Amino acid sequence: MSQHLVCLGLNYRTTPVEIRERLAFAEKDASVAVAEIRALPGFDETVVLSTCNRVELYASHSHADAHCGHEALREYLTRHFDLTPEQEETLGFYRLASTETARHLFRVVSGLDSMVLGETEIFGQVKEAYKKALDATTTGRVLNKLFQQAFTVGKKVRNDTAIQRGSTSVGSVAVDLAGKIFGKLSECRVMLVGAGEMSRTCAQSLLSRGAKSIIVSNRSHDKAVELAAEMKGIALRFDEWEGALHEVDIIISSTSAPHFVIKPDHITQVMRKRRGHPLFVIDIAVPRDVDPAVNEIEEVYLYDIDALQAIADESRRERERQLAICEQIIEEQLDRFGFPILARTQAGANPASALCPKADAR
Amino acid sequence: MEDNKWLILSTLAFAAGVFHALIALRRGTWRESRWHLLPMALGFVLQTVFLYYRGQEVGQCPMKSLPDILVFIAWSVMMLYFVVGSGFRDSLLGVFTAPLLAGMQILALSLPGAFAPYLKKGPVIALVELHAAVALIAYAAFALACITGVMYLLQERLLKRHHIGGLFYQMPPITELAKSIRRLVFLGLLLLSAALLMSLALRQPVSNPKVIFAIAVWVLYLVIALLMWRRVLSARQTAWLAVVGFAIPFFSLWIVTKAPVP
Numbered sequence: 109m110s111q112h113l114v115c116l117g118l119n120y121r122t123t124p125v126e127i128r129e130r131l132a133f134a135e136k137d138a139s140v141a142v143a144e145i146r147a148l149p150g151f152d153e154t155v156v157l158s159t160c161n162r163v164e165l166y167a168s169h170s171h172a173d174a175h176c177g178h179e180a181l182r183e184y185l186t187r188h189f190d191l192t193p194e195q196e197e198t199l200g201f202y203r204l205a206s207t208e209t210a211r212h213l214f215r216v217v218s219g220l221d222s223m224v225l226g227e228t229e230i231f232g233q234v235k236e237a238y239k240k241a242l243d244a245t246t247t248g249r250v251l252n253k254l255f256q257q258a259f260t261v262g263k264k265v266r267n268d269t270a271i272q273r274g275s276t277s278v279g280s281v282a283v284d285l286a287g288k289i290f291g292k293l294s295e296c297r298v299m300l301v302g303a304g305e306m307s308r309t310c311a312q313s314l315l316s317r318g319a320k321s322i323i324v325s326n327r328s329h330d331k332a333v334e335l336a337a338e339m340k341g342i343a344l345r346f347d348e349w350e351g352a353l354h355e356v357d358i359i360i361s362s363t364s365a366p367h368f369v370i371k372p373d374h375i376t377q378v379m380r381k382r383r384g385h386p387l388f389v390i391d392i393a394v395p396r397d398v399d400p401a402v403n404e405i406e407e408v409y410l411y412d413i414d415a416l417q418a419i420a421d422e423s424r425r426e427r428e429r430q431l432a433i434c435e436q437i438i439e440e441q442l443d444r445f446g447f448p449i450l451a452r453t454q455a456g457a458n459p460a461s462a463l464c465p466k467a468d469a470r
Numbered sequence: 471m472e473d474n475k476w477l478i479l480s481t482l483a484f485a486a487g488v489f490h491a492l493i494a495l496r497r498g499t500w501r502e503s504r505w506h507l508l509p510m511a512l513g514f515v516l517q518t519v520f521l522y523y524r525g526q527e528v529g530q531c532p533m534k535s536l537p538d539i540l541v542f543i544a545w546s547v548m549m550l551y552f553v554v555g556s557g558f559r560d561s562l563l564g565v566f567t568a569p570l571l572a573g574m575q576i577l578a579l580s581l582p583g584a585f586a587p588y589l590k591k592g593p594v595i596a597l598v599e600l601h602a603a604v605a606l607i608a609y610a611a612f613a614l615a616c617i618t619g620v621m622y623l624l625q626e627r628l629l630k631r632h633h634i635g636g637l638f639y640q641m642p643p644i645t646e647l648a649k650s651i652r653r654l655v656f657l658g659l660l661l662l663s664a665a666l667l668m669s670l671a672l673r674q675p676v677s678n679p680k681v682i683f684a685i686a687v688w689v690l691y692l693v694i695a696l697l698m699w700r701r702v703l704s705a706r707q708t709a710w711l712a713v714v715g716f717a718i719p720f721f722s723l724w725i726v727t728k729a730p731v732p
Contacts, residue, residue, distance in 0.1 A: 273639055281634075289629065291643035384701045386645060406704040409629050419634045 116181040117164030122200030133158035146246040155241040168250040174205035217262035226271035274423030279313035299356040302363035325349035354381040361397040480516035484572040491565040537578035546610030605665035611658030619712035622647040648705040683722040
């Protein structure tokens with residue numbers, strides 16, 4: 109009996125989020141889904157990958173050709189999520205077979221198909237999806253080889269290139285810089301001067317990476333109290349922030365003041381009390397809140413929104429430059445391993461299989 | 471002279487470590503990894519073999535000529551490098567250490583009359599040998615503080631000027647570098663104090679230039695350590711002191727090894 113390796117999927121490029129979210133498999137449903145797909149006529153192996161950015165069904169089947177397998181998987185999804193014909197029309201599926209499936213999985217695992225190029229979370233998500241299928245015994249010779257190979261390629265791409273270096277968002281850049289200044293963030297205290305959306309994002313990024321505590325000071329004290337409560341921090345009245353400056357390691361400023369709020373005099377006094385401990389100042393406000401002369405003070409590191417954005421942009425460009433090297437590694441790995449199982453089975457494909465007309469007839 | 475091959479091989483191992491790291495940094499593929507230890511460990515083993523044969527040849531711990539002293543300090547730097555902590559070993563510290571070691575050993579090999587047999591083989595006094603070894607390990611701690619100081623100044627410059635690129639991501643956090651400089655200076659001072667106390671027990675004449683220079687270096691680093699302890703200077707100024715300060719013990723070695731021993 110011949111075997112075909114296929115992938116039916118949709119992602120953030122092909123399908124809008126309001127449609128994608130309808131097709132997302134809940135964690136426990138994925139284990140059931142792999143068993144259901146495996147039970148479909150002609151299907152030998154399957155793995156279901158469902159994340160916020162993609163839903164992909166990988167399978168090995170013995171239908172007459174890849175197209176029949178794709179149709180069976182599409183019908184399964186329609187049935188499983190109870191989609192109307194109108195909803196089905198809006199689905200932007202991609203249908204991949206054989207080497208294209210392998211190439212696609214290698215790119216996915218390496219983060220090359222992700223919304224944020226080179227992100228690493230997808231590697232763990234694919235591993236989790238594969239583990240679920242493995243536990244449900246819905247994988248076999250073909251998919252085991254494919255996924256094991258994909259993990260090897262993913263590691264190689266990350267180790268041999270700079271695809272994941274740097275951060276591509278302002279919040280992540282701020283966290284990276286804080287890490288390179290203070291090491292562990294668990295002893296770092298953060299102060300928000302002003303409570304804009306961007307400063308909230310930065311503060312949340314720092315807290316998620318273990319920052320110790322947060323102080324919020326805003327002209328509208330109610331807003332400061334609200335934000336402090338949300339972040340389990342302390343709210344200060346706006347005329348009190350200067351007095352608390354020496355207690356913090358990171359200042360994020362984002363007021364709407366038309367003039368400099370934080371001046372060299374403030375920081376010089378603070379640095380005397382800090383006894384050689386550095387201070388990281390993030391100025392997200394436009395017009396700027398922090399006098400640029402603050403960066404001239406010893407052990408004070410000032411970054412405004414343009415500086416953070418420029419670093420994020422450069423990281424993105426660097427990742428794009430690395431893309432060609434990554435693609436080359438993937439092609440080399442595809443050539444090197446050649447998927448002998450597939451090559452053998454495709455050579456012996458049987459177009460007269462009885463399963464295909466059934467799928468086509470639907 | 472046959473034994474120089476071990477030192478040459480050791481120097482090549484350190485040079486290979488630098489070469490590999492520079493290529494990787496240039497390509498943007500440098501990662502923290504225990505594999506970076508391989509050329510360093512190999513270089514250290516070869517250094518040790520060289521020192522063993524050299525000790526056999528001169529019939530004592532080989533620390534009497536400048537080339538021998540340079541190699542012994544390089545060996546001590548490696549010893550300290552292995553106890554500094556894996557976080558630093560696996561990061562760029564190795565890359566910054568290797569060129570210094572390779573440079574010291576190339577200098578040792580290229581000095582005229584390098585590794586000639588000692589003219590006088592006096593009686594070996596264990597305390598004298600220990601005193602000299604501890605003093606040289608103290609100098610190695612100052613050398614490592616110097617390297618860490620260079621890393622601090624580089625990282626500080628990148629942070630201040632917002633040059634956030636390949637090298638920046640490979641360097642340890644700036645506060646960790648500042649702490650390491652302080653620890654290494656304190657360690658070196660402690661070891662040098664111990665070496666000087668041993669020399670007191672030997673009742674060496676104060677006019678001995680080696681002892682005079684050792685006391686001068688000890689005073690210098692005592693001042694540096696006090697400034698660090700009291701946090702009188704900024705971390706950047708401290709790093710500069712660690713870098714520039716090492717020039718004094720380094721060049722003093724040159725002078726004292728040329729001075730006649732009374």
